[in-house]
Amino acid sequence: MDGQLPLVLLLLLVASGLRGQGLEPGGPEEEPPEEEEVPEEDGILVLSQRTLGLALRKHRTLLVQFYAPWCGHCKALAPEYSKAAAMLAAESAKARLAKVDGTAETELTQEFAVTEYPTLRFFRDGNRTHPEEYTGPREADGIAEWLRRRLGPSATRLEDEEGAQTLIDSRDVVVIGFFQDLQDEDVATFLALAQDALDMTFGFTDQPELFQKFSLTKDTVVLFKKFDEGRADFPVDEELGLDLGDLSRFLLVHSMRLVMEFNSQTSPKIFAARILNHLLLFVNQTLAPHQELLAGFAEAAPPFRGQVLFVVVDVGANNDHVLQYFGLKAEEVPTLRFINMETTKKYAPAAGGPVTAASVTAFCHAVLGGQVKPYLLSQELPPDWDQRPVKTLVGKNFEQVAFDETKNVFIKFYAPWCSHCKEMAAAWEALAEKYKDHEDIVIAELDATANELEAFPVHGFPTLKYFPAGPGRKVIEYKSTRDLETFSKFLENGGQLPAEEPTVSVPETAPNASTEPKEEL
Incomplete structure (x- = not known):
């Protein structure tokens, strides 16, 4: 037999081995183990190194928050994050929200280069290696809308005049892209921007009748608004195409009112405007003479759109912190102040002049032309300034x-x-x-x-x-x-730490931050 077992004997040995393991040849197969369930808290998946892969397999889109139990910003985000999860669940959306305790799951924080809390990452189609950084709002509506625009189309396709008009009438600010060829890469650029511009509603079309209705002959992005001039057009460059940065700035500038009133709702948009120069009119709107100044202030604004942001600050509406920042007292109003947000340099007009369209225009030109020197705030020197340690x-x-x-x-x-x-x-x-x-x-x-x-x-x-x-x-x-x-x-050690002392990064709180600060590890 040349050292080989007969086939029958070989089969008997294999069968004997199977019986020894409790398995009969041809018998019922062993039941596969049940797949592990990912634990949840308030509708949010609680992930670990072991369950992240499972969650990515089960859910097409996943927004994951890396948090620390001691992080104040994480605690503030928690109720909004839960509300967003509930909103998406009620809509039967395919996106799920999840969280990871970064202090306990250090392997995950290292894998995803998490250095501050909270950090949010968006995973799509089970792709673990290239998650998208979440840079959207930190309140429930904004989180849910950010995810909706990644789950489905970020803009509505418009086929006729009725659909276009319905969309325009639905919101204060609506952006419609008019493209003769929807396969053009400019359309992809437009839709990518629509994913993140959550405070605007977007539509797009290639219908000739809509080009005609809105008097267009070439590819154009049009911003429709229910205030100021009502409409602003951004023609697509025929040679260079649609530039994402240029379009983003155009929409940001033209979606804002020519004159913004400063309050808790508008301040985030004011600070995020990317308009470096701000002109502030301080008034008490309970006084009729002060209210009369608003018309002249607004009249001066149009030529400076995109260069100077005009802002009204009502000193009777809990804006003491703004007065303090400019070194003003309520009894000094009405008055103007100009600030460059990049340098934080502040400028004041000559005392005694009236606030009119002409004086506002002249003051703006003088500051922009370098004809006005900035002023610096200083408190009075306390007489006992050097008496304490x-x-x-x-x-x-x-x-x-x-x-x-x-x-x-x-x-x-x-x-x-x-x-x-x-x-x-x-x-x-x-x-x-x-x-x-x-x-x-x-x-x-x-x-x-x-x-x-x-x-x-x-x-x-x-x-x-x-x-x-x-x-x-x-x-x-x-x-x-x-x-x-x-x-x-x-x-x-003369202004430096000894060589053996490591330098430890410490967190800062930035003034006038337009986005919520994070906490470092």
């Missing part, structure tokens, strides 16, 4: 103290409302107490919301800067741990 600085004494060549000066630039500033206040007081008898060391603080420094614009709170003794106006920024021990090591 922590010295009080204002704009008027900052240069004298910070650049005293005989002193090493450590300054905290803070905002009264900043939670991070409040958290470190005790450590800063302890530091000042510790070094109060060192004649060459000054521990100080400056309210950067009420005092502005031309040489040192402060964009985040708290900001800590060290000004070492000696000539040269040297400045060192402190970016490590905010506790007494580390502060002390920094001072004792």
Whole structure:
């Protein structure tokens, strides 16, 4: 047999082996194990390293929030996230919302490069390797709408005049793309923009009758609005095609009213407008003479559209924080202020002039032409500014103290409302107490919301800067741990931490943030 088993004997041995495992040849197959269920809380999938893959297989689209139990922004987002999940479930939408505790599932935070909380990632069609970063709103309606526009068409296809008019009448701002060829790549660009412009309704068409109805002869994106001039056209460049950035800016500028009233609902849009120059008219709208100024202010606005955003601030409507930011008191209104949002430089008109269309126009041209010098805020110097261990600085004494060549000066630039500033206040007081008898060391603080420094614009709170003794106006920024021990090591080592001390990134709270800040790991 040349060392080979007979076929019959081989089959008997195989059958015997199967019986030894409790399996009969030709008998019933073993039932496959039931697939694991992903746990849920309030309609939100709770994911782990083990269940993420399962969730991606079961759900075509998945929005995943990486959170930390201690994160304040995560806690604020939680009820809105749950509402959005309920809204989508009621619509039988195919998208699901999920969450991952990033502090417990460290392998997932590393896999998806999560460095701050909350971070949201959008997964489509089970693709684990290239999720989309979620940059949409943080309230329920916005989250749900962001997902809807990725689940289905982001714009309505219009076939006739009735459909077009119904869409235009449905919202205050409606955008319609008129394209002669719907296979053109410009249409894809248009639909991609529609996915994220959640505060506008979009439609598109290739119907000749609609081109004729709206007096169009070439591809054009038209913004229809129920205010100001009613319509704005963006012709598609025949050679270069539709540029996403140019169209986005056009829609953002023309979807805003020529004159915006500042309040809690409009402020996010004002800060997100990408119009760097803002002209503010401060009035008390309970007073008839102040109301009469609004017409002239609005009359001056059209030539500056896209270059200067005109804003009305009603001082009788809980806008004290805006007055404070500009160094104004309610009794000083009506008055104008101009600000460049990039440099934060502020400008004031000559005192005593009336607010008319002509004076507003002249003031804008003068600022834009560099004919008006910016002003800097400063509080009055308290008589006891140097009596406490922590010295009080204002704009008027900052240069004298910070650049005293005989002193090493450590300054905290803070905002009264900043939670991070409040958290470190005790450590800063302890530091000042510790070094109060060192004649060459000054521990100080400056309210950067009420005092502005031309040489040192402060964009985040708290900001800590060290000004070492000696000539040269040297400045060192402190970016490590905010506790007494580390502060002390920094001072004792001449404005730097010892080599063995690692630098630890600490969070900042930015003033005038147009989007909700995140918390770092």
